[in-house]
Amino acid sequence: MERFHSISVDTERLNGGLLMSFKALGKVSHADYMAIKAVIDSALRAAAGQQIRVLVDVTEFEGWELHAAWDDVALALRHSHDFYKIAVLGNSRWQKLAAMVGNWFVDGESRYFEDKAHALSWLQSE
Structure with missing residues (x-):
């Protein structure tokens, strides 16, 4: 039985900048990244010069296929200077560790949360 997997992305205006929300479900594939790449690139072009805040919800995330893991690193490297703040919303120790490792690839401030309201x-906040 094939399990459901995807990445969704949503954008909204926040404090004169942009809030991008990502939600990863299941074991994410390369095709999942390819499906959102154009949306991400377009939103970032439209928000050039603005503060971009990111909420990454990994509460239902189970990991990556090998190619998708590389896609994740490449995305972080390509946009490492674009993000002002990144909040990772998770519910497990390995997700907290992955968020800490991901912080190495971006210039913006990044924090891990287990409560969406706090994130x-x-x-x-400024």
Whole structure:
């Protein structure tokens, strides 16, 4: 039985900048990254010069296929200077560790949260 997997992305205006929300479900594939790449690139072009805050919800994330793991690193490297704040919302120790490792690849401030309200509050603060 094939398990459901995807990455969704949503954008909204926040404090004169942009809030991008990502939700990863299941074991993410290369095709999942390819499906959102154009949306991410377009949103970042439209928000050039603005503060971009990111909420990454990995509470239902189970990991990556090998190619998708590389896609994740490449995405972080390609946009390492674009993000002002990144809040990673998770619920396990390995997700917290992955968020800490991901922090090495971006210039913006990054924090791990287990409560969505706290994550959003931190993202909205200056």
